[in-house]
Amino acid sequence: MDLQTHFSLLNMNQLLVLLLLSSGLQGGEIYSYTGSQCEMTKADIVMLVDGSGSISQDDFGRMKSFLSEMVQNFPISPNKVQIGLTQFSSSPKAEWHLNSHNNKQSLLQAIDQIRQVGGGTGTGKALDYIRNHSFKPGVGMRPDSKKIVVLITDGEAQDKVGIPAKNLKDTGVEVFVIGVGDAFSKSRTLDELRTIASEDIKSHLYHVSTFQSLHDAASNISTSICHAATELKQLPSYDPTVFIIRLVVLLLTLLIFSSLIFYTHKTTRGKQRAQQNDTELDYYNLGVGGVPEASP
Known part of the structure; x- marks a missing residue:
């Protein structure tokens, strides 16, 4: 992985963290409770x-x-x-x-x-x-x-x-x-x-x-x-509606993140193949140019 790709992935990770924080879906909140409430049945x-x-x-x-x-x-x-x-x-x-x-x-x-x-x-x-x-x-x-x-x-x-x-x-x-x-x-x-x-x-x-x-x-x-x-x-200490919204945001974020990973990986692999072909062509041209002409 080249340096440019590394920074691209790093920026996407930072974006993911930012979206998670903004959605409010932080570790442990799903399992936090305010306590017990007595609700009588029949x-x-x-x-x-x-x-x-x-x-x-x-x-x-x-x-x-x-x-x-x-x-x-x-x-x-x-x-x-x-x-x-x-x-x-x-x-x-x-x-x-x-x-x-x-x-x-x-x-x-x-x-x-x-x-x-x-x-x-x-x-x-x-x-x-x-x-x-x-x-x-x-x-x-x-x-x-x-x-x-x-x-x-x-x-x-x-x-x-x-x-x-x-x-x-x-x-x-x-x-x-x-x-x-x-x-x-x-x-x-x-x-x-x-x-x-x-x-x-x-x-x-x-x-x-x-x-x-x-x-x-x-x-x-x-x-x-x-x-x-x-x-x-x-x-639970959260509103169920808020939790559903946060869950949707998380899933969309993961989908976007996965799509960016796939696109970056595909683009990077295409560039690597083009660079490899250019290198082989340069090598071939150099090799052909270095062969001495035959004497008459």
């Missing part, structure tokens, strides 16, 4: 709320405020999140079903109208009830939705919870448990909540000291529920 959530007599009216009001805050954190619609609610004490009572309210405003009004029933703490009976009555197509359960229960209670169950909890979870329902108050400072009662909650205890079991503390825990609990009802996706 979720059918049943709130299982303790309305036993051991909860004061003020604390029951605080629990209702917590429920309202949870509703505000979710995208409520027939195609996204549906929320049903069952209050339990000695016996369970469905306040509304999954398909009863299809927007946040309607749900918030329904929460405000809940009245505490009082009585004992039949947690096991309540778990059986929602398995048999709440997660059914006739009351709004969708076959392609994530099934979730959020249990809020202030005390130890007065019936057995082991088998009802297992039967519920065996149907594919994910169970979150929130224990409120000093009753769960004992290992025995805390173990009862562990039995009810889904396997990943760290993200499915919460113990708060008072009903006032529910407000502080709302964000963490909402996030855990959101993650349970989503496919966690990493979102």
Whole structure:
């Protein structure tokens, strides 16, 4: 390769780099991410709320405020999140079903109208009830939705919870448990909540000291529920339209670059052949001119 060809190729390489930089398609950008975003898919959530007599009216009001805050954190619609609610004490009572309210405003009004029933703490009976009555197509359960229960209670169950909890979870329902108050400072009662909650205890079991503390825990609990009802996706930091434009620019640049390489190579080879022919002709002429003439 002669010096002129070398500089021509060097200039084209510089042009390629310049075009790549101007397009913004730099190394590593395709794989850079801003982080994770929780986008909830279809979720059918049943709130299982303790309305036993051991909860004061003020604390029951605080629990209702917590429920309202949870509703505000979710995208409520027939195609996204549906929320049903069952209050339990000695016996369970469905306040509304999954398909009863299809927007946040309607749900918030329904929460405000809940009245505490009082009585004992039949947690096991309540778990059986929602398995048999709440997660059914006739009351709004969708076959392609994530099934979730959020249990809020202030005390130890007065019936057995082991088998009802297992039967519920065996149907594919994910169970979150929130224990409120000093009753769960004992290992025995805390173990009862562990039995009810889904396997990943760290993200499915919460113990708060008072009903006032529910407000502080709302964000963490909402996030855990959101993650349970989503496919966690990493979102790229670039606009897809911009990426497509940059990719087209890169391909065109490579095409131009390849064409220039081919043209330069073809032109250079033609010049080399012409120079070679000229050299051979000069050599031939020199050779013929150097032969002495014959003597007469």
